[in-house]
Amino acid sequence: MTTTSDAGLPAEILEARRVRLETLLQVASREFDLKLALGEVDRVGGGRIAMRFDAREAMAASYLALKGGGLHLLGHYLSESEAALAAALTEEEGGRPHFVALWHALEDARLENGMLRRWPGMGRAFEARLLPALGASLLRLAPLSQQLEIGIYSMGRGRPTENLRDVVLAALRKSASWIAEGAQSDRPEGSLAAMRAIYPEVAGLLRGAGRRGRRRATDDPSADTLLERRPGRPDHFRGRSRPGGR
8 A cells, every 4th residue: 555755744644644534434434444545636446545635735734624535535435326427428428518527516416415414524524625715706717617517516515606607507597406306316326317407408508518527537637727626526436346335
């Protein structure tokens, strides 16, 4: 097991944080062989969770924020989502640009809501990992596709959305009931069905989105610049790697 290290930083403190978080994830999942690494990308599967934090970022972050990030990835690890992800990819390949990224935003909200129903005490950790509220002028400069991602996640989690552009808010309000239904579903198929209903309402805002959503959801570790750390966006989204209970 290796962790990211950086000369000049107290590696023993970083490793202590990693071990503490790994133990928490093992207890929460009841999988005591589950391993956690801090590295360059978010990735889950194969009995392992990798969380994107280089050593300097991990040292600067509060443990509560690290905990929120780790628990969010644990939600992906525990979710049996391979079939839903494959279906979302098929939707995008069939001519629905950015479908995977939008579904992923709703799925992130669904996963966090489900974990909060099971473990209400996780709320503080999830809040700690969110970016500081972006000013309206900054957020309104983001591509509409990114604003839709932010909006779907935020509405699904019951968070404020007032800094989004009016055209984005109008589209999302038409879909509010579907967003709520998808975000409260017990299964990834629920968020997928909801996104199929939502997509026609937002499709007109997605011209030029192309295949970026698919790359981010599968094999492209690149991040957006303006909103690259939107909460709940693993660069590599993998479902549970083996059958079994939660």
